[in-house]
Amino acid sequence: MAQAAPRxxxxxxxxxxxxxxxxxKREDPRLAVALIEPNAHYTACPLSNAVIAGLRDMxxxxxxxxxxxxxxxxxxxxxxxxxxxxxxxxxxxDGTPIGYDRLIVAPGIELRFDALPGYDAAAVELLPHAWKAxxxxxxxxxxxxxxxxxxxxxxxxxxxxFRCPPGPYERASLIANYLQRHKPRSKVLILDRKDAFxxxxxxxxxxxxxxxxxxxxxxxxxxxxxxxVDAATRTLRTEFGEHxxxxxxxxxxxxxxxxxxxAGIADATGWCPVxxxxxxxxxxxxxxxxxxxxxxxAMPKSAFTANAQAxxxxxxxxxxxxxxKPGEPKLINTCYSLLAPDYGISIAGVYSPRDDLLAEVEGAxxxxxxxxxxxxxxxxxxxxxxxxxxxxxxxxx
Amino acid sequence: xxxxxxxxxxxxxxxxxxAPAEAAPPRGAASCSGCHPxxxxxxxxxxxxxxxxxDIVSQMAAFRSxxxxxxxxxxIAKGFTDEETRALAEYFASGGNAPAKxxxxxxxxx
Numbered sequence: 001m002a003q004a005a006p007r008x009x010x011x012x013x014x015x016x017x018x019x020x021x022x023x024x025k026r027e028d029p030r031l032a033v034a035l036i037e038p039n040a041h042y043t044a045c046p047l048s049n050a051v052i053a054g055l056r057d058m059x060x061x062x063x064x065x066x067x068x069x070x071x072x073x074x075x076x077x078x079x080x081x082x083x084x085x086x087x088x089x090x091x092x093x094d095g096t097p098i099g100y101d102r103l104i105v106a107p108g109i110e111l112r113f114d115a116l117p118g119y120d121a122a123a124v125e126l127l128p129h130a131w132k133a134x135x136x137x138x139x140x141x142x143x144x145x146x147x148x149x150x151x152x153x154x155x156x157x158x159x160x161x162f163r164c165p166p167g168p169y170e171r172a173s174l175i176a177n178y179l180q181r182h183k184p185r186s187k188v189l190i191l192d193r194k195d196a197f198x199x200x201x202x203x204x205x206x207x208x209x210x211x212x213x214x215x216x217x218x219x220x221x222x223x224x225x226x227x228x229v230d231a232a233t234r235t236l237r238t239e240f241g242e243h244x245x246x247x248x249x250x251x252x253x254x255x256x257x258x259x260x261x262x263a264g265i266a267d268a269t270g271w272c273p274v275x276x277x278x279x280x281x282x283x284x285x286x287x288x289x290x291x292x293x294x295x296x297x298a299m300p301k302s303a304f305t306a307n308a309q310a311x312x313x314x315x316x317x318x319x320x321x322x323x324x325k326p327g328e329p330k331l332i333n334t335c336y337s338l339l340a341p342d343y344g345i346s347i348a349g350v351y352s353p354r355d356d357l358l359a360e361v362e363g364a365x366x367x368x369x370x371x372x373x374x375x376x377x378x379x380x381x382x383x384x385x386x387x388x389x390x391x392x393x394x395x396x397x
Numbered sequence: 398x399x400x401x402x403x404x405x406x407x408x409x410x411x412x413x414x415x416a417p418a419e420a421a422p423p424r425g426a427a428s429c430s431g432c433h434p435x436x437x438x439x440x441x442x443x444x445x446x447x448x449x450x451x452d453i454v455s456q457m458a459a460f461r462s463x464x465x466x467x468x469x470x471x472x473i474a475k476g477f478t479d480e481e482t483r484a485l486a487e488y489f490a491s492g493g494n495a496p497a498k499x500x501x502x503x504x505x506x507x
Contacts, residue, residue: 026494311430315427327424330428332428348473349476350477364472364474365475365476368468383432383441386432386442390430390434390438394430394435
């Protein structure tokens with residue numbers, strides 16, 4: 001008589017969690033795999049900036065869990081309320097315990113409403129963050145559509161680390177694209193909590209070429225750091241002054257999704273330190289953390305990273321359940337950004353464990369060439385969309 | 398409650414309980430399918446599964462040297478040693494991560 005199948009529970013049905021659940025089943029079809037996710041479908045963030053700019057339908061961002069269920073994964077449509085680590089149980093919102101041999105936590109991010117004075121759960125209705133795709137994405141789009149020509153769109157960007165490092169700058173680009181087509185006297189102002197950003201030279205060159213005079217970026221040391229917001233008047237204050245916006249997109253500081261703190265796997269930074277080989281939590285045994293919630297080296301918080309980590313983590317979990325030693329992994333990240341529908345740029349990196357962290361492999365990675373003809377930018381735009389199709393099929397089936 | 402029962406009842410998984418454990422894919426292989434589809438499609442990025450190992454090795458060398466232009470592969474190929482590239486090439490040549498043929502239908506659940 002065979003023994004009961006090992007049970008692996010995955011919390012969170014985004015790119016990381018869905019990819020992990022599927023990878024577990026592929027690695028070992030005997031495993032009992034449950035995905036705890038309260039939503040009936042996931043709304044993908046990559047390409048959601050194109051939705052904001054009116055270039056893409058929101059429905060193209062929705063992915064359900066039927067593909068996972070066909071593979072024998074049990075989708076539990078509830079939130080995880082807490083984790084009883086010693087008993088190896090996840091307690092659902094309705095009190096039901098689900099036992100596990102190994103737990104994979106992939107809760108994504110939680111927006112911090114304690115970090116930027118004036119920006120709280122109520123303010124998001126006036127100053128959308130749109131940093132979790134969904135209703136917020138559509139709210140920002142509606143605000144842009146309702147804005148009069150000549151209005152100032154302000155985007156407030158947090159310090160590192162945060163979800164999708166190039167995302168704010170892609171957003172500025174595609175909002176400018178919308179404004180250029182519909183409200184050409186308007187401008188975009190980016191107020192930034194840091195002095196350098198991902199693919200900066202490529203973005204700046206693209207802005208000069210595509211949207212001359214329309215996008216202004218102000219870094220931290222030039223007074224870009226937003227210290228306070230007033231939602232009612234759409235005012236953003238910095239150490240150097242204040243800006244009244246017609247539309248304000250406030251991307252606040254972030255931390256790992258709420259269950260991470262409840263489960264005791266987040267440290268004082270708010271993120272979850274992990275082992276770079278197994279993605280097992282440094283703080284609680286038998287719990288693994290992947291995707292945006294995890295920290296432990298140089299990998300940026302992207303959907304590609306989440307999917308790559310999920311597959312490595314699933315392999316490690318299967319090995320550990322068999323009493324084997326997981327192999328040293330090597331992971332890739334690739335991230336395309338759109339500056340216009342036919343203008344894409346990219347960054348890529350290769351990572352492997354070094355000094356207990358995931359470090360960049362030297363000599364590899366980097367960004368698109370700075371001096372490339374339009375055909376290369378157009379090609380990268382096509383590849384970016386193809387990547388979206390592949391990664392969503394990879395995560396959700 | 399139904400979810401918990403489902404997890405505790407191993408019946409669904411028992412029918413495959415004797416399946417052999419497969420060797421882990423080579424270092425780095427898991428990331429490739431972030432862009433390279435497991436089955437051939439209409440997109441610009443080819444599926445690697447079933448490609449001849451020699452082709453993968455030579456293309457990776459061409460990406461690394463810059464002889465072949467690409468979007469991201471020139472930057473990614475530089476992150477893999479000859480030995481790792483060879484292991485990846487043999488893995489994909491012998492089927493790689495192509496979806497498994499559908500298994501025999503599990504018994505219907507009561």
